[in-house]
Amino acid sequence: MKVLLTGATGLLGVHVAGELLRQGYDVKAVYRSFPRQMDKLPWFTEVEWVKAAITERADLEKAVDDCQAVIHAAARTDPYPTDLAAYYDVNVGSTERLLEIVRKKEGVRLVYVSTASVFRPGTLTNPxxxxxxxxxxxxxxxxxxxxxxxxxxxxxxxxxxxxxxxxNPTFMLGPYDFKPSSGAVIRYVLQNRAVFYPGGGGKSFVDVRDAARATVNALRMGRTGESYLLASENIPYDRFFPLLAQLSGRKKSLFRMPVPLIQMAGGLGSFGERVFRRGFPMNRINATLVTQENYYSGEKARSELKMPASPVSRAIEEAMQWFGA
Structure with missing residues (x-):
């Protein structure tokens, strides 16, 4: 079976491509441009790479033509600006185009990579x-x-x-984060002796390779119409950042940023967005997201998609090695 993969140059997409090959699928991957050194991936030459724009219907039709399944992982993931219009064509429009194409082909399964954030997060005791x-x-x-x-x-x-x-992946960590995306937090800790982090809240983390395994398994095991949260460990920031510092093997000074201070900065950022008509990294909604409890359960994916439950610490260690710690 040949699978079309979008978003193949992103952190999850890179590992999905490798997992597809490991499970015996033929892989056709859409790309816009290659990150530097991506051609060093062990499986790079085993993928059929197709340069195409997911915003162009003709490109997608041509890419899907000889494929029996599609994994749609491409997305704009920047945390700002707040304007929906900035994300619409890439995130919503491309999905609409793929659905229109898939509707006309019989027997094609589509696995859509969303985000855990579309669900209201829970607490440590009730994720x-x-x-x-x-x-x-x-x-x-x-x-x-x-x-x-x-x-x-x-x-x-x-x-x-x-x-x-x-x-619906949670916060993914692991090697081969070329851009980087979520690995930016690991690089931040590696590159700075003084580390500032939110004084409240936490996230649900998952080894990106586990998320990739579940995503590929969804081709065969996923129930039509179902959603699967790809979550592993729920870790408060008070534990997560000291863990990063410890695993870095270097002396770090950790500073908890008071939540009211972060919220104040977010308010100023939102004011700046209105005045200057451009996105700010810290705005009101991002201040909320980085200080709240963002906890999810991956029990359904572990049960139905056979998603592994690897220690997040291992993903952090291997990401640090890849970043050159």
């Missing part, structure tokens, strides 16, 4: 599940709003007969 309500209180984030809108397109398409499954 969110796939049955949790959507995070309508967080839709001020253009990224979250766009992924929610795209996921709803999938839900509607399934009701019309499309064979599609959704996976």
């Amino acid at each position: 969110a599940t796939e049955e949790s309500p959507y995070a309508f209180n967080l839709m001020a984030s253009g990224y979250i709003a766009s992924k929610y809108e795209a996921q709803q397109r999938i839900v509607s398409a399934v009701q019309q007969g499309v064979d599609a499954v959704v996976v």
Whole structure:
């Protein structure tokens, strides 16, 4: 079976490509440009690379033509600006185009990579599940709003007969983060002796290779119309950043940033966005996201998609080695 993969140059996409090959699939991957040194990947030459724009229907039609399944992992993931319009064509429009193409081909399964953030997060004692309500209180984030809108397109398409499954990764860590994306937090700790981190909240983390395994397994094991949270360990920032410092093997000075101070900075950032009409890294919604509890359960994915539960510390260590710690 040949699988079309979008987003193949991103952190998850790189590992999905490798996992597809490991499981015996033929892989056709869409790319816009290659990050530096990506051609050093062990499996780079085993992939059929196709230069295409996911915003162009003709490009997608040509790419899907000889494929029997699609994994749609491409997305704009920047945490700012807050404007939904900045994300719409890439995150929602590309999904709509792929659904239109898949509808015309019989027997094609689509695995859509969404984000855990579309679900309202839970607490350490009661983490969110796939049955949790959507995070309508967080839709001020253009990224979250766009992924929610795209996921709803999938839900509607399934009701019309499309064979599609959704996976919702949490915060992924691991090697081969070329851009980098989530690995930026690891690089930040590696490159700075003084480390500032939020004085409240935490995240749900997952080894990107476990997330990739579950994503590929969804091709065979995922139930049509279902969503699967790809979550492993829920870790408060008070534990996570000291763990990063410890695993770096270097002396670090850790400073907890008071939550009210972060929220104040977020308010100023949102004011700056209105005045200067451009995105600011810290705005009101991002201040909320980095200081709240963002905890999810991956029990369903472990049960139905056979997602492994590797220690997040191992993913951190191997990411640090890859970044050159």
